Amino acid sequence: MRNSPMKAAVGHSTAVLASIVMAFPVYLIVVNALKTKVQSSSMGIDLPTSLEWSNFATVIDKGKLVSSFLNSMLYATASTLLGTVIAAMAAFVLSRARTPLRRFLYFFIILGIALPINFVTLTAIMQATHLINTKFGIIILYAATQIPFAVFLIYGFVATIPRELDEAAIIDGCNPLQLFFMIILPLLKPVLVTAAILNFLGVWGDFLFPLYYLNSSAHWPMTLAVYNFFGQYQQSWNLVSADILLTIIPVLAVYLLGQRFILAGLTSGSVKG
Amino acid sequence: MYAKHYPFYFLVPVLVLYFVFFILPSLLGIGYSFTDWSTYSDQISYIGLDNFRRIFSPGENYLAYMGNTLIFTAVTIILKTVIGLALAILLSEGVKRFANFYRLAIYLPAVLPTLVVALIFRSILHPATGALNMFLRSIGLDVLALPWLIDARLALYSVIGVDTWKGVGYITVILLAGLQTIPRDYYEAAEIDGAGFWARLWHVTLPMLMPAIVVITVLNVLYGLRVFDIVYALTNGGPGYATEVIYTEIFKAFSMGQYGLGTALSTVMFVVLLVAGYFVIRLLERSSGQE
Numbered sequence: 001m002r003n004s005p006m007k008a009a010v011g012h013s014t015a016v017l018a019s020i021v022m023a024f025p026v027y028l029i030v031v032n033a034l035k036t037k038v039q040s041s042s043m044g045i046d047l048p049t050s051l052e053w054s055n056f057a058t059v060i061d062k063g064k065l066v067s068s069f070l071n072s073m074l075y076a077t078a079s080t081l082l083g084t085v086i087a088a089m090a091a092f093v094l095s096r097a098r099t100p101l102r103r104f105l106y107f108f109i110i111l112g113i114a115l116p117i118n119f120v121t122l123t124a125i126m127q128a129t130h131l132i133n134t135k136f137g138i139i140i141l142y143a144a145t146q147i148p149f150a151v152f153l154i155y156g157f158v159a160t161i162p163r164e165l166d167e168a169a170i171i172d173g174c175n176p177l178q179l180f181f182m183i184i185l186p187l188l189k190p191v192l193v194t195a196a197i198l199n200f201l202g203v204w205g206d207f208l209f210p211l212y213y214l215n216s217s218a219h220w221p222m223t224l225a226v227y228n229f230f231g232q233y234q235q236s237w238n239l240v241s242a243d244i245l246l247t248i249i250p251v252l253a254v255y256l257l258g259q260r261f262i263l264a265g266l267t268s269g270s271v272k273g
Numbered sequence: 274m275y276a277k278h279y280p281f282y283f284l285v286p287v288l289v290l291y292f293v294f295f296i297l298p299s300l301l302g303i304g305y306s307f308t309d310w311s312t313y314s315d316q317i318s319y320i321g322l323d324n325f326r327r328i329f330s331p332g333e334n335y336l337a338y339m340g341n342t343l344i345f346t347a348v349t350i351i352l353k354t355v356i357g358l359a360l361a362i363l364l365s366e367g368v369k370r371f372a373n374f375y376r377l378a379i380y381l382p383a384v385l386p387t388l389v390v391a392l393i394f395r396s397i398l399h400p401a402t403g404a405l406n407m408f409l410r411s412i413g414l415d416v417l418a419l420p421w422l423i424d425a426r427l428a429l430y431s432v433i434g435v436d437t438w439k440g441v442g443y444i445t446v447i448l449l450a451g452l453q454t455i456p457r458d459y460y461e462a463a464e465i466d467g468a469g470f471w472a473r474l475w476h477v478t479l480p481m482l483m484p485a486i487v488v489i490t491v492l493n494v495l496y497g498l499r500v501f502d503i504v505y506a507l508t509n510g511g512p513g514y515a516t517e518v519i520y521t522e523i524f525k526a527f528s529m530g531q532y533g534l535g536t537a538l539s540t541v542m543f544v545v546l547l548v549a550g551y552f553v554i555r556l557l558e559r560s561s562g563q564e
Binding site: 007008010011012014015016018019020021022023024025026028029041042043044045086087089090092093094096097102105107109110111112113114115116117118119120121122123124125129140141143144145147148151152166170176179180201204205206207208211212223224226227230237240244247248251252254255256259262263266 | 277278279280281283284286287288290291293294295296297298299301302305360363364366367368369371372374375377378379380381382384385386387388389390392393394396397399402403404407438442443446447450495499501502506523524526527532535536539540542543546547549550553554557558
């Protein structure tokens with residue numbers, strides 16, 4: 001293909017423009033988080049004239065950011081650990097022993113990628129199991145909802161691990177739990193990291209389950225806390241921006257550190273390669 | 274052999290959680306959708322098809338909400354696919370260096386929490402002081418500085434625009450991976466035959482990308498029909514009912530205690546998505562069967 005300098009210049013300008021459009025809201029949040037209330041009133045693109053670092057202290061205090069941060073951390077970490085490990089156990093035996101029943105169960109589970117959740121009747125189940133309005137209940141829900149995609153993702157990866165490893169371990173006297181946790185699980189690490197990062201980001205950004213099932217603000221994750229904070233301080237965009245910035249910093253960190261794994265998860269199943 | 278080394282109990286935690294918290298609510302929901310279950314009364318009585326008659330009656334607004342959901346789904350699919358394809362081609366052919374950096378920026382909105390994105394765009398789309406209208410006025414396009422989220426005729430398309438901005442990076446990444454699997458010789462052969470950019474796009478790129486396009490279309494259909502957060506946080510269905518979609522309406526029915534109606538709407542979606550799920554499984558089965 002021809003590669004004139006002209007073509008490269010057009011390509012780069014378009015790509016830079018697209019990048020600016022995509023990153024613009026994050027820029028807007030960063031500059032406005034450091035402004036005074038008056039300067040931030042129109043949420044403009046201008047740089048702050050003075051740096052109001054105290055905005056962060058204010059929102060951490062008034063926005064209940066410490067407790068909501070710990071809640072988000074707990075929900076995202078616990079549900080990811082629980083969901084990923086049990087999904088890996090299931091994917092392992094579903095992939096290794098493809099009996100007609102297990103083929104059926106595999107398809108039954110990945111059907112959940114498409115199915116919606118009936119939030120109304122789920123309320124009744126949450127009440128009956130006494131999980132409504134509890135942190136444990138939210139963790140269980142997030143663990144349950146990630147199962148279909150996690151099983152699908154890990155199932156494909158298990159097939160790449162040679163069966164001879166299983167046989168060798170069995171001859172050495174491993175029982176099924178030892179075989180799985182000591183031999184297989186460490187080999188699944190790349191796909192587990194992918195599943196875990198995608199789930200972590202998903203839980204961090206979600207607010208549906210808390211919206212439906214958590215009345216008490218002491219249990220709110222950061223998303224709901226920031227939304228509620230916005231309701232109270234709509235006039236103070238500097239504080240809202242500071243609150244938003246603190247909420248997305250963990251997301252940005254996970255994204256920058258884990259982008260390789262995220263890409264692997266996104267493209268599996270959609271294209272070969 | 275199977276039962277001994279790959280025991281069934283490995284499946285039990287997944288099956289229990291998946292069944293109790295995912296499948297069972299939908300199955301119960303089918304039953305409850307024939308009742309007048311609500312917070313107004315302790316009694317739940319069977320009312321036959323009344324909820325469904327109400328949902329599908331032309332005198333009510335539900336058909337309009339379904340229409341909004343379908344418009345949202347169709348337009349976001351078209352926009353995300355066309356823009357995503359353009360960006361993917363740009364990143365794979367238009368630029369040699371920094372492609373990974375651009376991709377990092379383009380995918381960035383996809384990892385931001387939807388709620389946060391919506392709050393930022395409520396400011397950006399503000400008619401008087403929002404960054405978008407300020408920008409349009411500064412380049413002399415005052416006529417385009419519209420009340421994006423306030424005008425009932427525009428609001429749905431503004432929501433679609435924000436959702437496209439957030440979701441297009443995901444489509445770009447998938448199509449970019451798809452583009453990289455197309456052998457270079459195909460393009461070289463087409464070029465020797467005198468094919469220009471559009472001819473190569475039409476005769477080489479699109480046919481070779483078709484499997485990836487089918488997958489993203491299915492994923493976008495699933496997403497579009499189930500859309501909730503972006504609408505809830507940008508407009509909450511308003512102004513009036515201009516942007517109301519199925520899942521914002523289910524949440525409203527739930528908040529108002531009209532459980533029977535809410536669960537009937539959920540059941541309609543369950544049936545629609547069950548059909549969609551059949552196609553998802555066939556697609557996934559095909560792609561995993563190739564490995």
